[in-house]
Amino acid sequence: MNMHKGPPIIGQLIAEHEVVERVVGSLHRWAVEGQEADPDARAVYIDFFRVWAKGFHHQQEETILFPALAEHVEISLDHGPLKILTDEHEREVELVAQLESADQGEPTLAVALELAHLLWMHIDKENSVVLPEAGERLIRAGVGSLEGSTEGPDEVAVREAVEPLVIRWTPLEDDDLYRGDGCMACSAYGNTCGGIEKEWWNAWEWEQHLSYEE
Numbered sequence: 001m002n003m004h005k006g007p008p009i010i011g012q013l014i015a016e017h018e019v020v021e022r023v024v025g026s027l028h029r030w031a032v033e034g035q036e037a038d039p040d041a042r043a044v045y046i047d048f049f050r051v052w053a054k055g056f057h058h059q060q061e062e063t064i065l066f067p068a069l070a071e072h073v074e075i076s077l078d079h080g081p082l083k084i085l086t087d088e089h090e091r092e093v094e095l096v097a098q099l100e101s102a103d104q105g106e107p108t109l110a111v112a113l114e115l116a117h118l119l120w121m122h123i124d125k126e127n128s129v130v131l132p133e134a135g136e137r138l139i140r141a142g143v144g145s146l147e148g149s150t151e152g153p154d155e156v157a158v159r160e161a162v163e164p165l166v167i168r169w170t171p172l173e174d175d176d177l178y179r180g181d182g183c184m185a186c187s188a189y190g191n192t193c194g195g196i197e198k199e200w201w202n203a204w205e206w207e208q209h210l211s212y213e214e
């Protein structure tokens with residue numbers, strides 16, 4: 001059952017974020033406690049981030065959801081939330097490459113932590129603002145049946161391969177990182193993004209909002 005307002009792809013992407021969150025937390029634990037004991041884990045995490053997080057999950061956002069928003073709701077791909085999210089997907093690719101070549105010990109921990117911070121905050125942006133807003137807009141635009149992709153065999157294989165690691169290296173959060181919902185918690189707010197109201201709201205939405213305030 002789709003618990004989220006919006007077409008099925010919205011609930012699917014939110015459910016997939018739980019998988020990514022667990023693996024990212026596990027990578028963090030491994031980087032802190034497990035590098036020497038379990039050196040082979042590095043390649044398993046890397047395969048997951050490349051094939052599943054990037055090749056499956058981010059791919060659906062970039063090739064299904066974002067184009068649908070651009071086409072049916074006239075939301076720009078060139079600035080604001082969708083541009084920021086796409087840039088963060090690219091940054092993920094760079095950090096995964098760095099994780100592959102980083103020396104064991106502190107250098108690996110530093111990259112793992114940067115990747116974890118990036119993906120945690122990325123997921124917060126999507127879960128708390130972009131996906132709920134996108135879901136409502138797609139329904140209003142009559143695109144209520146938009147679906148995500150189904151995992152292929154390679155994607156199933158990397159997800160299943162990483163599961164024992166998530167059990168062995170249980171997800172570890174980072175108390176030093178502030179995480180929160182909404183635009184105010186977003187690193188891009190007031191910087192490269194004016195916030196969802198400025199970036200996405202149309203004249204009708206502004207009128208509704210202002211008439212409530214009067």
Ligand SMILES: [Fe+2]
Pocket residue numbers: 058061085089122126
């Ligand atoms: Fe994303």
Ligand SMILES: [Fe+2]
Pocket residue numbers: 013017057058061123126
């Ligand atoms: Fe996502």
